[in-house]
Amino acid sequence: EDQVTQSPEALRLQEGESSSLNCSYTVSGLRGLFWYRQDPGKGPEFLFTLYSAGEEKEKERLKATLTKKESFLHITAPKPEDSATYLCAVQDWAGRRALTFGSGTRLQVQP
Amino acid sequence: DVKVTQSSRYLVKRTGEKVFLECVQDMDHENMFWYRQDPGLGLRLIYFSYDVKMKEKGDIPEGYSVSREKKERFSLILESASTNQTSMYLCASSLGQGDTDTQYFGPGTRLTVL
Numbered sequence: 001e002d003q004v005t006q007s008p009e010a011l012r013l014q015e016g017e018s019s020s021l022n023c024s025y026t027v028s029g030l031r032g033l034f035w036y037r038q039d040p041g042k043g044p045e046f047l048f049t050l051y052s053a054g055e056e057k058e059k060e061r062l063k064a065t066l067t068k069k070e071s072f073l074h075i076t077a078p079k080p081e082d083s084a085t086y087l088c089a090v091q092d093w094a095g096r097r098a099l100t101f102g103s104g105t106r107l108q109v110q111p
Numbered sequence: 112d113v114k115v116t117q118s119s120r121y122l123v124k125r126t127g128e129k130v131f132l133e134c135v136q137d138m139d140h141e142n143m144f145w146y147r148q149d150p151g152l153g154l155r156l157i158y159f160s161y162d163v164k165m166k167e168k169g170d171i172p173e174g175y176s177v178s179r180e181k182k183e184r185f186s187l188i189l190e191s192a193s194t195n196q197t198s199m200y201l202c203a204s205s206l207g208q209g210d211t212d213t214q215y216f217g218p219g220t221r222l223t224v225l
Contacts, residue, residue: 034213043115043201043216044154087154091212097142097161097205098169099214101154 002027006088006102013078013109021073021105023088033071034099035064036087044087078109114138115217117202123223130189132220134202141207143185144214145169145177147198154201160185161207192224 003026013019025033032051036044048057050066057064061082063074073086085106089099118133136143144159146169156169158177166177174196178186185204189196199221203214 032212036216041219041221043219046213046215049213089154097207097212098144098156098159099154103151103153 002090002092002100004088004090004100004102006086006105008105009103010106011108013075013107015079015109015111016077018074018076018078020075021086021107023071023073023102024069025071025088025090027090027092027100029093031091031093033066034089034091035062035071035073036089038085038087038104040085047086075107078107080109080111083107083109115202115204115215117200117217117220119220120218121221121223123225124189124192125225126193128189128192128224130192130222130224132187132189132200132202132222134185134187134204134217135183136185136204136215137183138204138206138215139182140204141182142205142212142214143179144203144205145175145185145187146201146203147171148201148219149198157187194224196222197224198222 005024007022032049035047038044048064053068065072085104087104089101115136145157146154148154160166160179176188202217205212205214
């Protein structure tokens with residue numbers, strides 16, 4: 001059974017204070033690891049897909065990295081508009097098409 | 112851009128009512144999914160469909176059914192709504208082909224059952 005654990009549950013940063021969010025996963029055969037951003041009361045918005053250990057992807061102030069056991073979402077010099085819940089999810093090759101999600105990290109960036 | 116729409120943003124129903132939640136995608140995606148999201152529990156899969164008229168149970172299918180008569184539309188049905196079905200319901204779709212299978216989500220329906 002696939003499992004995803006995200007930490008911390010909540011993170012409060014000052015504007016410009018860089019940090020990282022962690023996503024630890026257990027999966028039989030990784031097809032893809034996904035990062036989403038979710039604003040309150042809205043659906044998740046796709047950010048990145050990572051496929052193999054060592055892969056990195058960037059988008060503005062966000063950078064996602066992947067190892068065989070975990071993924072990190074690095075936030076560089078965050079702004080208040082980066083405040084959201086960040087969700088990590090995995091998909092395996094075992095035939096299950098759906099994603100297994102972690103509980104998310106709630107990020108608050110204060111001006 | 113992929114667009115997934117859901118019929119209602121907010122819905123209030125009474126216990127015992129039959130409830131229909133509609134989801135439409137405009138990108139000719141093969142796969143469609145229904146999740147529910149609750150605080151502390153994350154997103155949990157209710158049902159998914161990988162083709163017209165085809166469906167598979169997810170992790171929490173009890174109390175729900177689904178219908179997919181057309182490729183672009185996937186409906187979630189609460190046969191007899193109960194208060195423990197108060198939740199945020201999220202629909203998603205994915206292409207279903209190739210190595211990439213990114214899921215794109217709709218805006219969600221906040222359902223309250225009184």
